[in-house]
Amino acid sequence: MSYMLEGLKQGAALLLPPGREILQIVALSLAVSGAATLLASLAAIPASLFLALKEFRGKRLLVGLVNTAMSVPAVLIGLLVYGLVNRRGPLGILGLLFTPGAMVLAQALLAFPLITALALAALKGIARDACDLALSLGANRRQLAAAVIRQGRFAFLTAIIAGFSRVIGETGMTLMVGGNIKGQTRVLTTAISLETMKGNFEIGIALGIVLLFAALAVNVALQGLQGK
Amino acid sequence: MHIRVENLGQMAGKKEILQGIDLEFAPGAVNVILGPNGAGKSTLLRLLGLLDKPGQGEIYYDGQRLSAMSRSVRTSLRRRSGFVFQSPLLLAGTVAANLRFGPRLRGLSVSDHEIRKVLEKTGLSGRESQEARLLSGGEKQRLQLARVMLLDPDLYLLDEPTVNLDPLSVKNIETAIARLAREGKTVILATHNLIQARLLAGKIVFLKEGLLVQVGAAADVLSRPLSLDIAEFSAAENIIPGTLALREGRTVLDCGQLAIEVVSERTGGRAAAVIRPEDILVSEKPIASSARNSFRGPVLAVADLGAVMALSVDCGGILFTVFVTRISCTQMNLAPGIDVSLTFKATSVHLLPLE
Numbered sequence: 001m002s003y004m005l006e007g008l009k010q011g012a013a014l015l016l017p018p019g020r021e022i023l024q025i026v027a028l029s030l031a032v033s034g035a036a037t038l039l040a041s042l043a044a045i046p047a048s049l050f051l052a053l054k055e056f057r058g059k060r061l062l063v064g065l066v067n068t069a070m071s072v073p074a075v076l077i078g079l080l081v082y083g084l085v086n087r088r089g090p091l092g093i094l095g096l097l098f099t100p101g102a103m104v105l106a107q108a109l110l111a112f113p114l115i116t117a118l119a120l121a122a123l124k125g126i127a128r129d130a131c132d133l134a135l136s137l138g139a140n141r142r143q144l145a146a147a148v149i150r151q152g153r154f155a156f157l158t159a160i161i162a163g164f165s166r167v168i169g170e171t172g173m174t175l176m177v178g179g180n181i182k183g184q185t186r187v188l189t190t191a192i193s194l195e196t197m198k199g200n201f202e203i204g205i206a207l208g209i210v211l212l213f214a215a216l217a218v219n220v221a222l223q224g225l226q227g228k
Numbered sequence: 229m230h231i232r233v234e235n236l237g238q239m240a241g242k243k244e245i246l247q248g249i250d251l252e253f254a255p256g257a258v259n260v261i262l263g264p265n266g267a268g269k270s271t272l273l274r275l276l277g278l279l280d281k282p283g284q285g286e287i288y289y290d291g292q293r294l295s296a297m298s299r300s301v302r303t304s305l306r307r308r309s310g311f312v313f314q315s316p317l318l319l320a321g322t323v324a325a326n327l328r329f330g331p332r333l334r335g336l337s338v339s340d341h342e343i344r345k346v347l348e349k350t351g352l353s354g355r356e357s358q359e360a361r362l363l364s365g366g367e368k369q370r371l372q373l374a375r376v377m378l379l380d381p382d383l384y385l386l387d388e389p390t391v392n393l394d395p396l397s398v399k400n401i402e403t404a405i406a407r408l409a410r411e412g413k414t415v416i417l418a419t420h421n422l423i424q425a426r427l428l429a430g431k432i433v434f435l436k437e438g439l440l441v442q443v444g445a446a447a448d449v450l451s452r453p454l455s456l457d458i459a460e461f462s463a464a465e466n467i468i469p470g471t472l473a474l475r476e477g478r479t480v481l482d483c484g485q486l487a488i489e490v491v492s493e494r495t496g497g498r499a500a501a502v503i504r505p506e507d508i509l510v511s512e513k514p515i516a517s518s519a520r521n522s523f524r525g526p527v528l529a530v531a532d533l534g535a536v537m538a539l540s541v542d543c544g545g546i547l548f549t550v551f552v553t554r555i556s557c558t559q560m561n562l563a564p565g566i567d568v569s570l571t572f573k574a575t576s577v578h579l580l581p582l583e
Contacts, residue, residue: 133317135279137330137375138307141299151319 003201011205018210021183026210029187030218032100033168036107037115041160044112048119048159049148052127063120069113078173081106085177098179103187106177110170111163118162122155161222168215188214229308229382229414230254230290231276237284238271246271246438249285255382255414257430258405260446262419267435269418270314270387276416277311277385278302307334309383310376314391316368323347323363323371324356330379338378350374351400366397373404384408386417390424402428426450434458451504452578459502459580465549466503469582472496478520481579485544489520489574498582507576508550510539511569512560519573523548527566530557537562541570 015022051063083089085096085105096102130151134144149156171189178185180194188211196204236249246268253259253276261269274280276287278294287294289305297305319326324343331338340356347353350370355363360371369389376384386405390398406428409415419425425432429446434457442454453459459467470483474495480487481501488501509515514522525543536551539562548570552562562568 129317132279132311132313133319134333135306136277136309136311136313136317137333137379138303139333140303143333 007201007205010202011207011209014203014206015209022207022210024183025186025188025191025207026214028100028185029168029189029211030214032103032174032187033107033164036104036167037111037160037164039104039108040111040115040163041156044115044159044163045119045149045156047116048123048156049127049145049152051116051120052123053131053148066113066117066120070117072113074110074170074173075176077106077109078176081109081173081177097177098181098185100178100185102177103174103185106173107167107170110173111167114166115159115163118159119152119155122158123152126151126155157222157225161219164218164222165215168218169211231383231414232288233276233285234288235285236272236275236282236287238268238275238280239283244438246275247284249435249440251433251440251443253414253416253431255412256409257415258409258428259414259416259431259433260419260425260429261416261433261435262422262425262429262449263435263441264420266437267420268438269420269435271438272435273311273385273387273416273418276383277309278306279311307379308381309385310379310381312369312372312376312384312386312389314387314389316365316372318360318368318371320361321359322357323352323360326360326371327375327378330375334379342378346374346378349377350404351397366393369393370397370401373401377404377408382414384413384415386415388419388421389417390419390421398424453502453580456500456580456582459500459578465505466501466508468501468503468546470499470501472499472579481577483544483546486523486546488577490577490579491574492579494581500580500582502578502580503548503572503576505538505549505551507572508548509571510541510550510552510556510560510562511571514569515571517571519571521574521577522569522571524567524569527562527564527568529564530562539568541568543570 051059051066081102082097084091085094085102086092087097094101096105127148130148131144134147139147169189171193174187175190175193178187178190180186180190188207192204192207192211195207231253233249233251236246237244238246249272261272263269271280275282282294319329327343327346328338343356344353347355350373352367352370352374355367360368363371373389389405390401393401402424405415405417409430417428425446431444432446432449433443434441434449436457442449442458449458456467468481468483468488470481470488472490472492472494473480473482475487479490479492479495481490481499483501490501492499509519514524523543525541527539528542528547529540531538536553537557539550539552541548541550550570560568
């Protein structure tokens, strides 16, 4: 126990003030996961709206697929992205492997089904009503979409927060496609894992504290938006 | 707006919730869609309001075919109609914000004066800046109506707008509805409230399990229902089954201990007599009258309905429900156990064949 307390003390000391390297890692973590969440949301929100409002053949199957995709292990997505972006893969020409780009791609793929499924579940209760309300008052197609998005904004925010929390805490997949290269693709989770295994427990703890606060700060910020 | 519906049908999954509906709706009088829960009333209204696409059939709006309309024509048609939902759909925001939403979709702005006026008409004066979702149930319904009235549409589609409301709110909304019809709007009201139908209806459409059972002028449908379903639903008070027979040259319905004289071309077979309570005269002593049917029995119960008192009278094992005014009730000293006479004409008895 004292070992852990000692680690905590040293870890906290490392953060007062935080070194340049730690700041860089934090910045990259937020940038990669933020970009991935944004990318995933841009696809997931229209997808959830489509699934919530449209009736079509095979809809149940598609919703089932999205829900199943939520539980695909991250490491398999890592495998897929690795296959796509390595030099012999179909996207190899872009030279994305072991760059933040590959990490964004992998994290976006991980977040997409999660955000879609959560937004869809939350929309179920409100989309139909919002649609009826706007249609009956004479909304055209564009106004209808705007009204439903406006009424569903809490649902979307909740789903986006969950998506961001999922990807910023992901380790294995991010390591696989990013490579944990110092100064280039090292993010909080991969750094924690590396430092801890190297025996630098206090650095791991310091970074862990940062990760916790970074995740917390983003959640608080998004929830602040929601309160409005 | 004149609306004609042809062979309209709708499915929910594999279940037919509306089938083969042919109807016409005209402006000027309230069209009431009557029927028990699950009859397809809401489904019909949603189709008329272009909120759902019909699974089958055609709707003509002022002669224009729905199936031939482009998206923008459908939008402009929706802008000529207003929908009041059974469970109020309101935007988060103030009462005024809710009222302004419809005009904003049309690129119009409304003055504070217009808002004040429509709130006055619906009994919501002074509520402009109140949070809409914090209103009471009745106020929410009235806000829905106000929101629609502000847009001054040609067609009003009202889905049980007074369900679960207090009597004062009901009165307010009913008055507003009657006024709209008088102003020449096309008003279509779905309800399962019979008293409301009697009060407001010019035309009644009776639906059951997705089928059109009867349509016609309100008085006809209510006093001469075509099926036992409507009778049970609309004149639930006195429905007496029996067998038709010819006795001493008169047609009667033999109901066990009672024989009710009726007017009928048939003189045999099973039938049910439907007698509206307001067509039965109550007196202390038997009265000399040309009315052929006069029965006597004890009052079993007296119920205060507000405007009138409802008596349950047991005549030869058949329970009649009759109405008397409060004054006659006091004058005749009516109370359970007192014997009274019931008198009604043979022509007041509406016969329904029973299979």
